[in-house]
Amino acid sequence: xxxxxxTLSRVKTREKIDGWxxxxxxxxxxxxxxxxxxxxxxxxxxxxxxxxxQNTIWQxxxxxxDNYINAFKDPIFKRALLNTTLYSLGVVxxxxxxxxxxxxxxxxxxxxxxxxxVAYYIPTVTSTVAVSVMFMFIFKTDGLLNKFLKxxxxxxxxxxxxxxxxxxxxxxxxxxxxxxxxxxIFLAGLxxxxxxxxxxxxxxxxxxxxxxxxxxxxxxxxTFFFNLVVSLIGTFQVFDQAYVVSGGNxxxxxxxxxxxxxxYRTGFRDFKMGYACAIAFILFAIIFILTLIQKKLFGEETQxx
Amino acid sequence: MKFxxxxxxxxxxxxxxxxxxxCGKKEEQSTEQPKQEKVTITLGCWGSSPAETQLLDDQIKKxxxxxxxxxxxxxxxxxxxxxxxxxKIASKTEPDVYYLDVFQAPAYIxxxxxxxxxxxxxxxxxxDFEEFLLEGFKKDGKIYGxxxxxxxxxxxxNKEMFEKAGVKEPTTWAELEEAAKKxxxxxxYGMALSADAARFIPFMLQAGGKINEGDNVAFNTPEAAKGLxxxxxxxxxxxxxxxxxxxxxxNGDALAHKKVAMVIEGGWMIPFMKDAGPDVKYGIxxxxxxxxxxxxxxxxxxxxxxxxxHKKEAAEVxxxxxxxEALKMVAESGLAIPSRKSMEKLYTEKYPERTPLVEGTxxxxxxxxxxxxxxxxDALNKAGExxxxxxxxxxxxxLEEAAKxxxx
Numbered sequence: 001x002x003x004x005x006x007t008l009s010r011v012k013t014r015e016k017i018d019g020w021x022x023x024x025x026x027x028x029x030x031x032x033x034x035x036x037x038x039x040x041x042x043x044x045x046x047x048x049x050x051x052x053x054q055n056t057i058w059q060x061x062x063x064x065x066d067n068y069i070n071a072f073k074d075p076i077f078k079r080a081l082l083n084t085t086l087y088s089l090g091v092v093x094x095x096x097x098x099x100x101x102x103x104x105x106x107x108x109x110x111x112x113x114x115x116x117x118v119a120y121y122i123p124t125v126t127s128t129v130a131v132s133v134m135f136m137f138i139f140k141t142d143g144l145l146n147k148f149l150k151x152x153x154x155x156x157x158x159x160x161x162x163x164x165x166x167x168x169x170x171x172x173x174x175x176x177x178x179x180x181x182x183x184x185i186f187l188a189g190l191x192x193x194x195x196x197x198x199x200x201x202x203x204x205x206x207x208x209x210x211x212x213x214x215x216x217x218x219x220x221x222x223t224f225f226f227n228l229v230v231s232l233i234g235t236f237q238v239f240d241q242a243y244v245v246s247g248g249n250x251x252x253x254x255x256x257x258x259x260x261x262x263x264y265r266t267g268f269r270d271f272k273m274g275y276a277c278a279i280a281f282i283l284f285a286i287i288f289i290l291t292l293i294q295k296k297l298f299g300e301e302t303q304x305x
Numbered sequence: 306m307k308f309x310x311x312x313x314x315x316x317x318x319x320x321x322x323x324x325x326x327x328c329g330k331k332e333e334q335s336t337e338q339p340k341q342e343k344v345t346i347t348l349g350c351w352g353s354s355p356a357e358t359q360l361l362d363d364q365i366k367k368x369x370x371x372x373x374x375x376x377x378x379x380x381x382x383x384x385x386x387x388x389x390x391x392x393k394i395a396s397k398t399e400p401d402v403y404y405l406d407v408f409q410a411p412a413y414i415x416x417x418x419x420x421x422x423x424x425x426x427x428x429x430x431x432x433d434f435e436e437f438l439l440e441g442f443k444k445d446g447k448i449y450g451x452x453x454x455x456x457x458x459x460x461x462x463n464k465e466m467f468e469k470a471g472v473k474e475p476t477t478w479a480e481l482e483e484a485a486k487k488x489x490x491x492x493x494y495g496m497a498l499s500a501d502a503a504r505f506i507p508f509m510l511q512a513g514g515k516i517n518e519g520d521n522v523a524f525n526t527p528e529a530a531k532g533l534x535x536x537x538x539x540x541x542x543x544x545x546x547x548x549x550x551x552x553x554x555x556n557g558d559a560l561a562h563k564k565v566a567m568v569i570e571g572g573w574m575i576p577f578m579k580d581a582g583p584d585v586k587y588g589i590x591x592x593x594x595x596x597x598x599x600x601x602x603x604x605x606x607x608x609x610x611x612x613x614x615h616k617k618e619a620a621e622v623x624x625x626x627x628x629x630e631a632l633k634m635v636a637e638s639g640l641a642i643p644s645r646k647s648m649e650k651l652y653t654e655k656y657p658e659r660t661p662l663v664e665g666t667x668x669x670x671x672x673x674x675x676x677x678x679x680x681x682x683d684a685l686n687k688a689g690e691x692x693x694x695x696x697x698x699x700x701x702x703x704l705e706e707a708a709k710x711x712x713x
Contacts, residue, residue, distance in 0.1 A: 051391035052416035054611075142552030161549045163694055249683070252500075253690045268388045269679055271412055 045277035052271055060274070067278035077279065079254050080262040083167060087258065088235040090171045096227055099179045100220075103186035104212075117187070121180040128177065132244035135173045136160065160245050163255045170241050170256060178234065182227045189223030190216070225298040229291050236287050239264065259283050344618045345376045349393075349403030351386040354576060360638050364631045368622065375618050394418050397612050401619040402626075405450050405608040407441040407673045408682075413608070414442070414449045415676060420609040421447040425620035433645045434627075438604050441671035450606030451627040454641035456571035457602045457666045458507055460593075461578075464586040466493065466566040474590040478511075478535055481593045485544035488566040496545035496567045497559035498536065500689035502682055503601060503672065504556075504569050507592055508532035510599025510670060517674040517681060524685070525701075525708040532595065533700035537692045547693070561585060571603060572641055572662050591661040598668035604644065642666075677711055684710040 020027075040057060045067055049060040071077050106117045123131065138144045139159040146156035159169045193216065201211050239260040242250065250257030250265070259279065267276030350361065365377045380400050382389045387409055393399040405413060413419050426448065431439070434452060442450035462474070470488050475481040485495025498504065506516060514529025539545040546565070553559040556568035561582030568574075569592065578587060592600055607623045609616065625631055632643040636652040642663055643652055653660045674681045684707035688697075697703040 050416065051395035052413060052418050054417050140552045141550055158547075158550050161547065249686065251686070251690060253687060253694065253696070268385070268391060271391075271416070 041277045041280060044274050045281050047274045048272075049274040050271035051268075051273055063274070067275045068282065070275065071279055071282055076254060076257065077259075077262060080250070080257045080259045083255070083257055084236055084238065084259045087167060087171055087174075087238055088232060090168070091174050091235045092228070092231045095175045095179055095231055096182060096224070098175065099182035099227070100186050102179065102183040103190055106183070107187055107190045117184075120183050123177040124180040124184075126177065128240040129244055131173065131177045132241050135169075136245065139169055160256075161252055163253050166245070166252060166255045170238075170245055173241055174235070174238065178231075182231060185227055186220070186223060189220050192223075193219045221298060225294065228294055228298065232290060232294070233287055236283065236290075343374055343376050344615045345378050346402060346613075346615060346619050346622050347378045347380055347400035348622065349380045349382055349390065349400035351404060352381050352383050354640075356576060356638065357640055360634060360640060364626055364634055367630065367634075368625045372621060372625070375621060377622060394610075399610045399612065401613040401615060402607055402609055402622050404453075405442070405606050407438075407452075407604045407606070407671045408678060410442050410450065410606070410608075410673060411444075411676050411678055414444045418611055419449045420611045420613065420616060421449055422451065422609065422620065422623065423447055425617070425624070426451075433629075433647050435644055435646060435666070437666075437669060437671060438602060438644050441604060441673050442606050442608070450608035451623055452604045452606045452644040453627055454632070454635050454644050455602050455604035455666075456573060456641050457600050457662055457669050458504070458569050458571050458592055459661050459665050460567050460590040461560055461570055461574050461587050462567045462590060463560065463563065463565075464588050466563075467588070470566075472566075474588070475593050476591070477593050478595050482539065482542075482544065485539055485567065486542075489544050493563070494544065494546045494551070494565045496539060496569075497548045497551065497553070497556045497565040498540055498545040498569070499547050499549070499556060500537075500686070500693045502685035502689060503603075505533060505536040505689060506685070507569075507599045507601055508536045508595065510601075510668070511592070511595030511597060512599075513596045516670070516685075517677070520676040522677070522681065522708045522711050524681075525704045527701065528596075530700035530704050532599075533688070533692065533704065535595075537689070537700070540693065557581065560587065572659070575639065575659070589659060589661045591665045598665075600665050600667075600669035601672050602666055602669045603672050680711045684708070 044057060044060075046062060046064060047057070047060040048063050048067075049057060053060060102116075102120050106113045106120070110116070136143075140146075141156050141158050145159070150156065157165070159165050197215050197219070198211055201215050206214065237260050238258050242256045242258045242261045243264075246252075246256045246261075248261075248265075250261050260283070263276045263279045263283070266272045266279065348365070352358070361379070365379065368377060369375070386404070387406075390399060390403065399418075405419065431448065431451075435455070438452040438455055439448065442448060442452065460475070466488055467473070467484075470484075470490075472484045472487050473480075475484045488495040509516065509524065509529040509532035512528045512532035512535070514526055514532055515523040516529075517523050540547065546559075548555050548559045551559050551564045553562060553564065556565075556570050557574055557577050558581065559565045560568045560570075560574075561578060563582075563585060574587075578585060592598075607626055609619045609623060613619045627644065629645065629648065632645050632648045633651060635641060635643045636648045637655060639652070639656050639659070643649060649663050653663055687710070688700075688703035688707040691697045691703050691706070692700065697706065
């Protein structure tokens with residue numbers, strides 16, 4: 001008996017080792033390409049460093065919290081943070097509402113729903129740079145949008161060149177291009193809701209609207225939470241659209257300067273990698289706190305079955 | 306059974322360890338090379354037009370013919386060159402020789418990543434280079450890069466529109482304004498002007514202003530403000546439009562699509578117009594004179610990495626690629642103005658209509674403003690935008706705000 005037990009535990013240890021060996025490529029690549037850089041970036045955020053420095057990261061000058069303190073004194077960073085917040089406040093709710101409506105449509109029994117599912121999802125798989133360039137054609141002074149508005153007698157406008165309109169224009173573009181992703185997730189959530197619940201509601205005399213309000217929405221809560229978190233993180237990290245539309249400078253007059261665009265510029269253009277890392281961690285802290293708040297508000301797991 | 310396990314484990318370990326090796330530093334090549342052995346010099350450059358690529362390839366080919374012991378391996382860096390180069394420098398894997406834009410030169414030089422070239426150069430020969438170009442790559446009297454070629458700004462104008470309106474090439478500010486006014490008709494504007502410091506700085510210089518004094522800001526003067534005000538007055542009076550307001554990507558498009566009669570651009574317009582506006586007959590005129598002449602020169606040098614293992618050979622490459630033979634090829638290609646005085650004549654003889662581009666370099670300054678170059682450019686660009694959107698009352702106020710921003 002005892003010897004058999006010994007063999008068994010030996011087999012178990014073996015299996016453990018084998019298991020680790022199998023996941024090793026993933027573990028190592030995560031450590032090397034994700035966790036490692038994360039730690040290094042965190043250390044760098046307390047240092048004065050640029051990639052062009054001849055001394056190594058470890059030899060770079062330690063400046064304590066200076067980078068973090070400077071960020072909150074930096075008017076452009078504050079502007080970038082404001083822009084990013086406005087962008088997020090505008091994009092997230094509109095995006096989720098539209099995505100939910102689209103999901104409800106393609107979940108219903110309309111004709112050609114497969115076509116619509118694909119059509120709405122296509123912008124998501126298109127490169128954001130390609131989307132940005134396309135929108136620049138639509139929004140340019142003699143572009144599609146202005147030609148369309150002309151039909152109603154509205155004079156042409158240089159959308160991306162206007163201090164007040166540049167950011168909203170980018171927001172419109174972001175909503176259009178990412179709504180498909182959230183639609184797909186909502187769709188999965190909708191199809192997860194057991195049909196029996198709707199039948200029960202129907203027998204109880206609930207109309208379509210009541211069914212949506214009292215069955216669909218509460219059961220969609222976990223999906224909604226997931227989408228909210230992902231969407232908020234995504235919008236706070238907005239970079240490519242702003243980069244392409246403003247030609248990399250966040251213009252006109254910093255109206256499209258986002259936190260990540262500013263981070264990129266300080267790190268690579270102004271050669272202040274330490275400062276850029278500090279900005280990255282401030283952004284991380286903001287996103288982390290927001291996610292915790294959301295979890296508190298929407299995140300409780302509720303089982304209805 | 307056990308053997309199979311062993312093989313599986315070993316394979317997994319090998320795969321895992323190969324991941325580590327891949328990330329580690331490459332084994333250093335032995336420095337003691339036998340004399341006859343071929344040395345490979347890597348050459349970092351950005352991707353450019355097919356014509357320019359062909360030119361560089363031809364130059365490399367010629368070099369390899371005359372230097373059988375050195376092989377040049379071209380590394381074309383796509384995407385953001387400056388960003389990619391920084392990553393390479395940080396990991397000490399940068400090419401031995403690489404393109405260095407004059408705009409980035411102060412940062413690279415002051416960080417000590419480029420090798421001073423003085424000890425490899427024949428100082429008599431160096432005198433042949435245009436001094437104001439070389440200045441952009443000097444620090445404390447040492448030379449850190451040899452300019453390969455350059456371009457300056459000029460007025461590119463639509464000949465037909467000029468004839469129709471009876472306008473001659475403007476040579477002064479007053480004439481420029483008059484011409485722009487006359488040419489603005491039938492939905493065409495006199496000029497395309499953008500709120501871009503790289504285009505309005507020449508006017509600040511022409512008014513007698515300065516941009517920087519060493520590493521300090523020097524643009525908050527009445528003279529510089531006068532130049533700025535003149536430039537934007539052309540837009541405010543309606544004789545000029547921003548390319549974006551015309552639905553065009555940049556000045557070049559506006560000229561190619563016949564939406565404006567004049568633009569201020571450089572030699573890169575020539576190949577561009579060939580493709581984008583082959584039916585537009587255009588002429589090139591010198592920038593107008595304000596109180597004096599003023600222009601910007603855009604140049605790129607070959608610089609050597611301090612980490613290069615074959616510095617002697619790398620210097621050979623730089624000297625050849627900026628040498629008379631290679632620059633003769635530049636002159637003949639007409640793609641840019643050769644950086645050597647002795648070769649400029651060759652360029653103007655072959656392309657007489659481009660003479661204004663070379664003549665315009667009198668009073669030109671390289672596109673670089675000391676250690677604070679990027680900050681100054683950001684601040685000036687913003688000053689231009691503020692004027693355009695009427696956020697400040699005049700050029701003087703805009704420049705004062707800009708000077709404060711740089712000081713921060």
